[in-house]
Amino acid sequence: MLLSLGMVFLAGFLGGKVADALKMPRLLAYLLAGMALGPFGFDLLEPALVDQAAVIRQVALMIILIKAGLTLNFKDLVKVGRPAVMMCFVPALCEILGISLFAPALLDISYVDGLLLASVLAAVSPAVLVPRMSNLMDRGLGTQKAIPQLILAGGTMDDILIFVLFAGFMQLSQGGTFSWGALVNVPLTLLSGGLVGLGAYLVYRSVKMEGLLGSLTLSLLLMGMEAIITHWIPYSGVLAVLTLHIMIHKNDPQAASYLARSFNQIWPIAEVLLFTFLGVQVNGQLALQAGWPIVCVIVVGLLFRMIGVFLSIIHAGFNGKEKAFIMGAYLPKATVQASLGGIPLMAGIQSGQLILIAASVAILLTAPLGAVFIDYFAPRFLEPSKAQ
Numbered sequence: 001m002l003l004s005l006g007m008v009f010l011a012g013f014l015g016g017k018v019a020d021a022l023k024m025p026r027l028l029a030y031l032l033a034g035m036a037l038g039p040f041g042f043d044l045l046e047p048a049l050v051d052q053a054a055v056i057r058q059v060a061l062m063i064i065l066i067k068a069g070l071t072l073n074f075k076d077l078v079k080v081g082r083p084a085v086m087m088c089f090v091p092a093l094c095e096i097l098g099i100s101l102f103a104p105a106l107l108d109i110s111y112v113d114g115l116l117l118a119s120v121l122a123a124v125s126p127a128v129l130v131p132r133m134s135n136l137m138d139r140g141l142g143t144q145k146a147i148p149q150l151i152l153a154g155g156t157m158d159d160i161l162i163f164v165l166f167a168g169f170m171q172l173s174q175g176g177t178f179s180w181g182a183l184v185n186v187p188l189t190l191l192s193g194g195l196v197g198l199g200a201y202l203v204y205r206s207v208k209m210e211g212l213l214g215s216l217t218l219s220l221l222l223m224g225m226e227a228i229i230t231h232w233i234p235y236s237g238v239l240a241v242l243t244l245h246i247m248i249h250k251n252d253p254q255a256a257s258y259l260a261r262s263f264n265q266i267w268p269i270a271e272v273l274l275f276t277f278l279g280v281q282v283n284g285q286l287a288l289q290a291g292w293p294i295v296c297v298i299v300v301g302l303l304f305r306m307i308g309v310f311l312s313i314i315h316a317g318f319n320g321k322e323k324a325f326i327m328g329a330y331l332p333k334a335t336v337q338a339s340l341g342g343i344p345l346m347a348g349i350q351s352g353q354l355i356l357i358a359a360s361v362a363i364l365l366t367a368p369l370g371a372v373f374i375d376y377f378a379p380r381f382l383e384p385s386k387a388q
Helices: 002-021 026-037 047-051 053-071 074-080 082-086 090-107 111-121 126-139 147-173 180-206 211-224 237-251 253-281 284-289 292-313 320-329 335-340 352-381
Strands: none
Touching: 002 026, 002 253, 026 253, 026 352, 047 053, 053 126, 053 147, 053 211, 053 237, 053 253, 053 335, 074 082, 074 147, 082 147, 082 292, 090 111, 090 147, 090 292, 111 147, 111 292, 111 335, 111 352, 126 147, 126 253, 126 320, 126 352, 147 180, 147 237, 147 320, 147 335, 180 211, 180 237, 211 237, 211 253, 237 253, 253 335, 284 352, 292 320, 292 352, 320 352, 335 352
């Protein structure tokens, strides 16, 4: 297992150097390294380590959520108002609508399986968005109109909605009925995650768990408690971690600044682990089997998503370039597709293999595309703050 970890970091280090030389996002190199090292490539990694890929990705994702919370100013989102709320659900629902309408005809699947496929593909990737939006906030790009904050918060809430809808559509595909009452889980998840995160902040202050160790300790507990709490009420560890660090940023800027510097040092390690072990889960052979219909479905979904983003931010005071940036920044897909893509196949659903292929193709196409778009157009489309 130690040898396998060494190979992961070596492949990440060398791949990152090549990506830098080619002026490409490092995440593409990490994805390809994971595919090559993993069971669908040369199968060089210890199986016991591969079995823990999901846990490793969760820890890495937790670190980027901490980074997000330490830079996200909730007051900025309140100023944005209506668009901030609409970005949390309108783009995802539009993408689900587009895919569910076109997928049955293009892929010869039922409308029920089309909805299931749509729920797998519709989520935006926090792994791509969060570090880039945090970087834009640090650089003061678009912050006067809270554009990075808007994208970051909307993308995080977007994923919570998708998980609820996916569970409902899975039930429908397995012969059950979709319960619209399940949508009540969305506000309940937001409420419980926020309250638990707030409680963790009170513990942080009262027990004086300041510093890197305190932050990591509480964050791991909040993420790990999800498996226990969800037996009784809907709960999101992701939201709890985000809330904890938003509160630290709001009430203790000095501690937040120290933590942000610390996690900036940790992030390069977490990034290698996150995207390499994401690549381990991607079946490149299946992706190569994908014909033009799957690619067309993904493109249709992205077009509908961009329409949803446009509807969310219309009349919100953004200029044309800023609207184009917000629409393009919502393209990348990665972590959620890797988590959900294989579940329908394991559940014996007829279109399970097709859904897994579509999830793999979506990751390979949109994660690098979205990263390149954000990195290239942010300094060209967003205005620096006056303080910069």
